[in-house]
Amino acid sequence: MRKKIVAGNWKMFKTPSEAKMWFRDLVGKKPDTQAEAALMVSYPTLPYASEVLEGNDVYWGAQDVSAHLEGAYTGEVSVKMLADLACKYTVVGHSERRSYHAESDALVAQKANRLLEYSIIPILCVGESLEVREAGNHVAYTLKQLKGSLEGITPQSADHLVVAYEPVWAIGTGKTATPEDAQAMHKEIRTWLAGRFDLGFANEVRILYGGSVKPDNATALFDQPDIDGGLVGGASLKLDDYIALLNAAK
DSSP states (O other), X not given: OOOOEEEEEOTTOOXXXXXXXXXXXHHHHOOOOSSEEEEEOOGGGHHHHXXXXXXXXXXXXXXXXXXXXXXXXXXXXXXXXXXXXXXXXXXXXXXXXXXXXXXXXXXXXXXXXXXXXXXXXXXXXXXXXXXXXXXTOHHXXXXXXXXXXXXXXXXXXXXXXXXXXXXGGGSSSSOOOOHHHHHHHHHHHHHHHHHHSOHHHHHHSEEEEOSSOOHHHHHHHHTSTTXXXXXXXXXXXXXXXXXXXXXXXX
16 A cells, blocks of 8 residues: 655744754654654755654655756755755645746756656645636646646656645635545546556555645545545644644554
């Protein structure tokens, strides 16, 4: 069976010193669960994640990466820097990056490829707006986004890629897709991956749901056959909520 992941996306919250204390608390309280715990934190926080979480069955990563390997790119953070801090995962193509920073599918593909070059697993985000869903075009839109974001990319195996379906209308709004709606899209994504790679790859790759995942809806979402955990925003900032999500992902 695919091992579920509860990937916290902290966005621009918690100072490094706050995060360091939170990490220590998590190590002390983390339940014995088969779900994989991972935290996507801000760049200044990554050294503390590496320091505190190493060897404690919790993984860490960044929320973005530069498409450039190195050079005169002020403000950018390279994959070599992330690899030096032992990041296992890194998010690419999050809807906030696509919207606020006009990131194209082609740029997302470049970033994902950079990560794979250094054996960091991309958590590749796709998902539609409310307008697209209400027009009934959500499947075609999301699969087109996925195709463009994987252009030219061939992971070594299914465990070198994670896809996160995040309906934009459900991120930070308190709204969430029903478990059945989320499952339907996850199944479409898995079917597309089978055509893009092969059936074995598609059956093994993990697909996360992101969009107002909370302890009170996590079990119903994570119990769906094609939902392999969550890319979690606000609920991952609260220790008790994050632990509840890990328990829900058994």
